Amino acid sequence: MTTPTTKTLDVPGASIVYDVHGPLPTADGRPPVLLIGQPMGAGGFGTLARLLDDRTVLTYDPRGLDRSTRTDGSITNTPQQQADDLHRLIAEVGGPVDLMGSSGGAVTGLELVATHPEDVRTFVAHEPPLLGVLPDAAQAFAAEKRVQDAYHQRGWGAGMATFIALTSWQGEFTDDFAREPVDPAVFGLPTQDDGGRVDPLLSGISNAVTAYEPDVAALTAASTRVVVVAGIESKGLLTWRAPSALADALGVELTVFPSHHTGFMGDEFGHPGEPEAFAARLREVLDAS
Known part of the structure; x- marks a missing residue:
């Protein structure tokens, strides 16, 4: 080509x-x-x-x-x-x-x-x-919010680690998804907070897509x-x-x-x-x- x-x-x-x-x-x-x-x-x-x-x-x-x-x-x-x-x-x-x-x-x-x-x-x-078409939609939206909370509270590495946990989850989401913080080091991600909060995947600015x-x-x-x-x-x-x-x-x-x-x-x-x-x-x- x-x-x-x-x-x-x-x-x-x-x-x-x-x-x-x-x-x-x-x-x-x-x-x-x-x-x-x-x-x-x-x-x-x-x-x-x-x-x-x-x-x-x-x-x-x-x-x-x-x-x-x-x-x-x-x-x-x-x-x-x-x-x-x-x-x-x-x-x-x-x-x-x-x-x-x-x-x-x-x-x-x-x-x-x-x-x-x-x-x-x-x-x-x-x-x-x-997320809204899933039978466990309420739990899926709650899991998405935990990804965004991790990002806003602890930075990109924590947010991405929680996102990876979300996308790796088998079957329906349960209420205890990511109640314990996901360690970014487990995935080789940075543990330091770089201060950024506008990542389109993690920040919530694309919530209209999943909703x-x-x-x-x-x-x-x-x-x-x-x-x-x-x-x-x-x-x-x-x-x-x-x-x-x-x-x-x-x-x-x-x-x-x-x-x-x-x-x-x-x-x-x-x-x-x-x-x-x-x-x-x-x-x-x-x-x-």
Whole structure:
């Protein structure tokens, strides 16, 4: 694949930076594939974009994250705002697109498809962290709050250690999750507090993502083909249980992909998955459209 072209789109309250890997309009008439995360930006999709070398691929940084700046005076991340940004981006590139959203990006994709189904031909929702769809939703929200409390009280290492404990928890959450502080040293994380309190994953500024309530009626009525996905290594974890509950609500089967929550990654952030197998499975799903 050729070196991507980086562009900027000004939207109300923000400047959105995005990358185009391949020609636009596409050479074969197929929609471009838009890869989105949250709070992760384009940097996490480098390996997957290269592996999808038979398609034009788009990646972007959500407003206020990485290269995309915001002038709206807010630091809060919401699926509604990010979906509106994507709607404008898709119009800019001459959509529709095929969309693969991972984690919080999958939540943004749910809002986009519910409000602008004409923008998306096929939507692959990879492990959306929707706490409200879980049977143990109250306990899951309490566990999330303990992650944020650890971060605000003791700093990034403590917050991330508690987050790792949350994402590693098998089965339903219990009331005693993380009542005892989680030691960051166990995970090789810093024990010193660096004073930062705006991490988008730990601070609570992205609570609207995990609290998002999908519009099941709009999603099932949409012209978009919705595929809900979880990685096989996530089985039993929050990142499996939430998409499984969403699939049940939508009346579709959960589609199993290789690897784990970042299974599409190479060495981008030090926790590689199985990107070749992930890309092959994604191509198979998109080609079935």
